[in-house]
Amino acid sequence: MTNGRALVTGAGGQDGHYLVRWLLAKGYEVHGLVRGVGATASPDEALPGLHRVPGDLTDLPSLVRAMYAARPDEVYNLASMSHVSNSWATAQLTTDVNAKGVVNILEAIRLYEGDHVGRVRFFQASSSEMFGKVQEVPQRESTLPWPRSPYGVAKTFGHHVTVNYRESYGMHASSGILFNHESPRRPVDFVTRKISRAVARISLGLQDELVLGNLDVERDWGFAGDYVEAMWLMLQQDEPDDYVIATGETHSLRELLDTAFRVVGIDDWSRYVRQDPAFMRPADAGLTVGDASKAREVLGWKPRVTFEELITMMVEHDLAENRP
Structure with a gap:
């Protein structure tokens, strides 16, 4: 069709x-x-x-x-x-x-x-x-x-x-x-884009810190x-x-931060990131990771972009968007 x-x-x-x-x-x-x-x-x-x-x-x-x-x-x-x-x-x-x-x-x-x-x-x-x-x-x-x-x-x-x-x-x-x-088109109030944008702005000297909630959350x-x-x-x-x-892989926010800051050449991000209880959900989801074997077998579908490629793509987009 x-x-x-x-x-x-x-x-x-x-x-x-x-x-x-x-x-x-x-x-x-x-x-x-x-x-x-x-x-x-x-x-x-x-x-x-x-x-x-x-x-x-x-x-x-x-x-x-x-x-x-x-x-x-x-x-x-x-x-x-x-x-x-x-x-x-x-x-x-x-x-x-x-x-x-x-x-x-x-x-x-x-x-x-x-x-x-x-x-x-x-x-x-x-x-x-x-x-x-x-x-x-x-x-x-x-x-x-x-x-x-x-x-x-x-x-x-x-x-x-x-x-x-x-x-x-x-x-x-x-x-x-x-x-x-996720993608570079995610609104900035979503945590992945909030991170990629903040990392880009921190590396460019436009932002001092990134405030997040639970860094141990894991997602697919x-x-x-x-x-x-x-x-x-x-x-x-x-x-x-x-x-x-789904991809069938999980990564924590800490891993996401590692990957995002690595794109801009920062190995130790701890001095830029602050946790605030205000960003914690009243009831958070557990370990969500999907089994997409049915989609693979019936639809012939599988993800092409890796986690590292995705986060790199988002940070590089935000670097280009925020450069003076």
């Missing part, structure tokens, strides 16, 4: 940027959902081939209109309230977008399809945050979810309602259980550009299904 039509929610975000670029390179006509009257403004000026369609995940009628405007073969739901730490302060909005919003986009597809069930293929961006208080290591598609944040709870609902619509209505609906994936970090390929591959399968997308 190439040279088709796609509708992408969250097209202006990190994942949306890489996915839209991927789809445009495949010859797709790509439509990006844009909230409100801002549909005439670009969510990302680096994506000139993107068609903008007005709509809001919290408003079902606008999503139905977007479906008829875009007439997509594939729908990728990447939009979300994506900051885990902030989800305690925005629990209701996080639920409205990350949980109820999935119901709305699935309903819009169902209403648009009518009797032609399966005509539109749907991808839901699920999250490793669903596993939270991990019940097994590594985590796979069958692992019991135990979310530890409002974000994780909402993502768990969105994941299961996608399965429910697939089983109840026969929709071609798949979920990618995405483990942490991959490159966002690799992960969007897996999203696309899921919708090329004859049968819809759910897949863990």
Whole structure:
């Protein structure tokens, strides 16, 4: 299914940027959902081939209109309230977008399809945050979810309602259980980009210190550009299904700091980094590391960018962006 039509929610975000670029390179006509009257403004000026369609995940009628405007073969739901730490302060909005919003986009597809069930293929961006208080290591598609944040709870609902619509209505609906994936396009309030930007600025004499929370947190970090390929591959399968997308490796924040500071020639970063309890989560996730063997075997997918290459890429981007 190439040279088709796609509708992408969250097209202006990190994942949306890489996915839209991927789809445009495949010859797709790509439509990006844009909230409100801002549909005439670009969510990302680096994506000139993107068609903008007005709509809001919290408003079902606008999503139905977007479906008829875009007439997509594939729908990728990447939009979300994506900051885990902030989800305690925005629990209701996080639920409205990350949980109820999935119901709305699935309903819009169902209403648009009518009797032609399966005509539109749907991808839901699920999250490793669903596993939270991990019940097994590594985590796979069958692992019991135990979310530890409002974000994780909402993502768990969105994941299961996608399965429910697939089983109840026969929709071609798949979920990618995405483990942490980063890039130079990550907003600076995410810890990986906060670190890469701070390291670059410290090396340039523009910043004195970097304040973080728990340095012993370990995560399975991959490159966002690799992960969007897996999203696309899921919708090329004859049968819809759910897949863990991960590197299968874990690294601590201390390792991330080692790698990032090494890029700028600093071996001892301890005098630049300060821990502050204010940056600790009320309830943090456990050791999240994904088993992506199913994606490897069925989709033929595997990550290409290593952890060291990813962090180097991010620091070098921030060095270029912050040099006078």
